[in-house]
Amino acid sequence: MRSATSSPAEESQDSMSDSSYEFLGRSEGDAADLSDTVSVDTPIPDDISSLSDGFGHDDDEEEDDDVSVAASSQHEPAQPTTVEYPQTDAQYTSLDVSKSLASHDTELGSDIYQKLSEHVTTDENVLQAYEVIREFGTADMPEVFRTYGHPQIRLGAQMAVSTQVLPTSRSYRILYVGHLDAWAMDAVNAHIGAALHSSPSSSRYNVFQEPHPTGTPSSSRVQLERSGTELIVDHCASPDLHQRGDDTHLLVVTLNDGSRLRFGRIMIGSNRHLSTAGGELPDLIILGHPRVHSTPESELEEARFRIIRDVLKEHRIPVIDIAVVRPYGQDAYTFDSDDLRLVVQGRSEDHDYTTLKELPIDVFEFLTLEPEQLNRHLSHLTATQTPRNSTTGTLASRAWSLMDTLRTFSKANGRFLLPSFLRERELSSTEIFSTMWVCVLLAGLLMACNSLVSTGGTSVSLATDGVTTGLPTRSAPSLRGTVSSAAVGVCYSNAPASCTPYAPASTASIGEPRPLEKKAEAAPPLDMKALVDWMDLWAYEPINISNFTIEATSANTFMITYPSHLKGNKRKPAFYVRVLKGSEPVAIRVLESPEGKEVTLITSFPEDTFNVSIYGSRRDKLVQTTELKLGTPPSKLSHLSNRFRELSRTVRQDFAIIQGTVRSESQRATERLSKRLDGIDELWKTTLHRSQWWSQQLQESKSTVADRAEKLASTMTAQWRIASDSSKSTLKQAQMTWNSVGSRLAALGRQGSSFGWERTRPLRTSKVVLQARERSLRLRCDLETRLGWQDSRSCQTLRQMELEKEAQRLIDERRRKGRAWGWRLDDDS
Numbered sequence: 087m088r089s090a091t092s093s094p095a096e097e098s099q100d101s102m103s104d105s106s107y108e109f110l111g112r113s114e115g116d117a118a119d120l121s122d123t124v125s126v127d128t129p130i131p132d133d134i135s136s137l138s139d140g141f142g143h144d145d146d147e148e149e150d151d152d153v154s155v156a157a158s159s160q161h162e163p164a165q166p167t168t169v170e171y172p173q174t175d176a177q178y179t180s181l182d183v184s185k186s187l188a189s190h191d192t193e194l195g196s197d198i199y200q201k202l203s204e205h206v207t208t209d210e211n212v213l214q215a216y217e218v219i220r221e222f223g224t225a226d227m228p229e230v231f232r233t234y235g236h237p238q239i240r241l242g243a244q245m246a247v248s249t250q251v252l253p254t255s256r257s258y259r260i261l262y263v264g265h266l267d268a269w270a271m272d273a274v275n276a277h278i279g280a281a282l283h284s285s286p287s288s289s290r291y292n293v294f295q296e297p298h299p300t301g302t303p304s305s306s307r308v309q310l311e312r313s314g315t316e317l318i319v320d321h322c323a324s325p326d327l328h329q330r331g332d333d334t335h336l337l338v339v340t341l342n343d344g345s346r347l348r349f350g351r352i353m354i355g356s357n358r359h360l361s362t363a364g365g366e367l368p369d370l371i372i373l374g375h376p377r378v379h380s381t382p383e384s385e386l387e388e389a390r391f392r393i394i395r396d397v398l399k400e401h402r403i404p405v406i407d408i409a410v411v412r413p414y415g416q417d418a419y420t421f422d423s424d425d426l427r428l429v430v431q432g433r434s435e436d437h438d439y440t441t442l443k444e445l446p447i448d449v450f451e452f453l454t455l456e457p458e459q460l461n462r463h464l465s466h467l468t469a470t471q472t473p474r475n476s477t478t479g480t481l482a483s484r485a486w487s488l489m490d491t492l493r494t495f496s497k498a499n500g501r502f503l504l505p506s507f508l509r510e511r512e513l514s515s516t517e518i519f520s521t522m523w524v525c526v527l528l529a530g531l532l533m534a535c536n537s538l539v540s541t542g543g544t545s546v547s548l549a550t551d552g553v554t555t556g557l558p559t560r561s562a563p564s565l566r567g568t569v570s571s572a573a574v575g576v577c578y579s580n581a582p583a584s585c586t587p588y589a590p591a592s593t594a595s596i597g598e599p600r601p602l603e604k605k606a607e608a609a610p611p612l613d614m615k616a617l618v619d620w621m622d623l624w625a626y627e628p629i630n631i632s633n634f635t636i637e638a639t640s641a642n643t644f645m646i647t648y649p650s651h652l653k654g655n656k657r658k659p660a661f662y663v664r665v666l667k668g669s670e671p672v673a674i675r676v677l678e679s680p681e682g683k684e685v686t687l688i689t690s691f692p693e694d695t696f697n698v699s700i701y702g703s704r705r706d707k708l709v710q711t712t713e714l715k716l717g718t719p720p721s722k723l724s725h726l727s728n729r730f731r732e733l734s735r736t737v738r739q740d741f742a743i744i745q746g747t748v749r750s751e752s753q754r755a756t757e758r759l760s761k762r763l764d765g766i767d768e769l770w771k772t773t774l775h776r777s778q779w780w781s782q783q784l785q786e787s788k789s790t791v792a793d794r795a796e797k798l799a800s801t802m803t804a805q806w807r808i809a810s811d812s813s814k815s816t817l818k819q820a821q822m823t824w825n826s827v828g829s830r831l832a833a834l835g836r837q838g839s840s841f842g843w844e845r846t847r848p849l850r851t852s853k854v855v856l857q858a859r860e861r862s863l864r865l866r867c868d869l870e871t872r873l874g875w876q877d878s879r880s881c882q883t884l885r886q887m888e889l890e891k892e893a894q895r896l897i898d899e900r901r902r903k904g905r906a907w908g909w910r911l912d913d914d915s
Contacts, residue, residue, distance in 0.1 A: 236432030248466035266374030329662025375409035404467035407446035
């Protein structure tokens with residue numbers, strides 16, 4: 087393929103004189119690579135066919151047979167133009183992106199991307215970009231947003247962008263960490279390629295020669311193509327996570343070519359310092375967030391992913407979080423103000439929008455970002471996350487790891503692996519010589535360790551190639567290294583078999599130069615025990631074992647004891663411990679001992695059941711899990727406080743129930759009262775209407791009533807007179823009758839005084855009357871006794887009657903006995 091556009095006509099002679107060309111070609115009979123650099127001292131016209139040497143275009147040229155075999159030199163970026171880049175099967179350039187975008191722009195227009203609104207910040211070189219993606223009201227709000235308790239919710243994309251674009255370079259390394267689908271990685275790669283394509287292109291060109299059949303003269307027809315940025319993509323779905331004796335973690339990421347990158351902390355003196363080891367560091371790390379599932383395995387995977395994310399972000403490498411599905415149900419992640427993220431905001435009626443949650447951006451929203459803004463976002467991350475004054479000759483930026491080399495030299499089945507190492511690596515004589523020097527320096531280092539241990543010294547430093555080298559510290563993180571001199575494969579996550587080595591380049595990038603400091607800062611005293619532990623961690627292959635003994639030793643401490651058959655071994659098995667309370671991970675502190683590991687909960691908890699899991703140090707293999715009862719048992723005071731809280735909660739619930747009942751009853755009473763008031767109102771209206779009618783009737787019959795009243799008054803006066811006369815005569819007659827009746831009553835009284843009670847005795851003392859009286863008195867006494875009247879009159883009379891009855895019985899008994907003896911007794915005796 088050749089360029090479809092030409093250079094700008096305004097390009098000056100000086101800029102073109104500084105240009106360099108790469109001569110690319112390969113014959114069918116000879117597979118040897120040719121290398122040459124062509125310089126042009128005169129301006130290049132737009133049409134290549136007008137060159138004086140007769141070079142021209144060939145429409146039938148095959149672009150897949152061209153392989154770059156020459157190095158280029160470093161130049162300043164040229165003016166941005168619309169160009170196309172050469173593409174091969176082994177190189178992932180931005181050509182596909184430019185072609186696809188061109189077709190999309192033709193078919194769908196220029197609105198396929200969403201440009202975020204940019205706002206000024208306190209830093210004049212940084213802008214904050216934000217744009218609302220979607221808004222929800224109360225009517226159309228999904229259930230997942232109703233838990234926030236806000237009537238209005240909106241989603242927005244936010245990130246920080248630089249005012250300068252990202253300088254173009256020969257290659258751009260991307261490392262995917264986590265489970266991300268192949269189609270998503272392809273789409274993200276294409277979009278990042280489009281973003282890198284928006285940077286100003288350099289004045290570097292490749293010259294392609296037309297292939298010719300064997301035995302024919304060499305063709306003079308060539309083609310010029312502008313060089314493009316190559317994406318080197320690696321994918322590690324499940325990195326190895328190792329836990330040291332304390333709460334620090336070490337991360338091992340395996341790349342597509344089998345090399346490894348290691349991230350973590352080591353002890354230097356009494357402090358922990360960040361350190362990386364392995365191959366060249368990536369320019370960008372993309373974290374693929376796991377999908378949301380409500381299973382214990384997914385919760386463990388999410389907790390493990392959070393630890394991996396924290397370890398990678400500590401090393402200040404540009405990181406972008408991407409999820410296939412928006413994880414609304416997960417806990418919020420911690421983002422910096424510069425990161426690309428999805429912001430969930432809510433607003434109530436009386437307040438403005440506030441941030442409720444920050445989530446990783448999803449793939450579909452990421453693909454809608456404008457490439458130019460994404461380019462400036464990558465430029466800002468590169469400038470802030472990777473300082474330019476770091477030492478490039480440290481252990482962290484080696485193209486190959488010292489630990490990998492030493493592990494390769496170890497014995498396997500009693501034989502050294504040096505020949506296989508040389509065959510696999512295909513090292514040059516310079517690298518073999520460097521490896522021998524490393525072995526010599528390591529032997530000297532071990533001898534120095536022995537002498538220092540015997541003399542009590544602790545200060546050790548390493549010197550290689552005239553640069554003082556130490557383990558990198560947090561204040562000076564290591565840069566990504568320069569291009570390795572060995573051939574490196576360009577691998578895709580979905581096509582690992584198509585990896586093809588490309589030729590080395592003499593420079594790292596076309597962008598801003600990164601000078602190598604001749605002398606680094608003085609390294610702190612090196613803790614040899616920490617260095618030996620670090621080396622042993624990477625060289626040691628863990629043993630798959632189980633049957634650990636887990637016992638609680640105190641309220642917040644438990645002991646993990648090695649199995650009995652491994653207690654005598656000098657090298658203990660490598661594993662790490664995870665403690666969960668429910669589904670939440672618990673922070674722990676681990677202390678090594680000859681018998682095992684003592685684990686202490688950093689935070690004190692009340693007594694509860696905790697899930698303790700033991701994982702192998704390789705691939706996070708679950709070895710053993712159990713449940714322990716840990717935590718501080720509740721004291722009497724806490725028990726009383728808990729009881730008081732339960733009682734108060736019960737009282738509040740009862741009060742709420744009573745309050746609801748009173749509210750409902752008051753509402754019912756109000757309704758009934760309003761109904762009655764309505765009835766009274768209707769009755770009052772009816773009464774008023776009737777009173778008005780009666781008043782009208784009264785008013786009409788007023789005269790008639792007055793006449794009748796006058797007549798009635800005269801009639802009543804006459805009748806009153808007649809009645810008074812008759813009453814007077816009646817009184818006289820009654821007085822006469824009363825006098826006669828009184829005389830008769832006086833006579834009867836005089837006659838009744840001689841009438842005695844003896845005549846009524848048989849009636850009053852009859853057995854039937856006495857029994858009836860006794861029953862009535864007994865019933866009344868029982869009733870008064872139940873009512874609380876202990877000494878009532880009826881009870882006294884009843885007791886008196888019982889006494890008289892008993893006395894009469896005794897008298898009758900004596901009389902019966904006297905008569906039996908022949909005594910003559912009258913009633914009185």
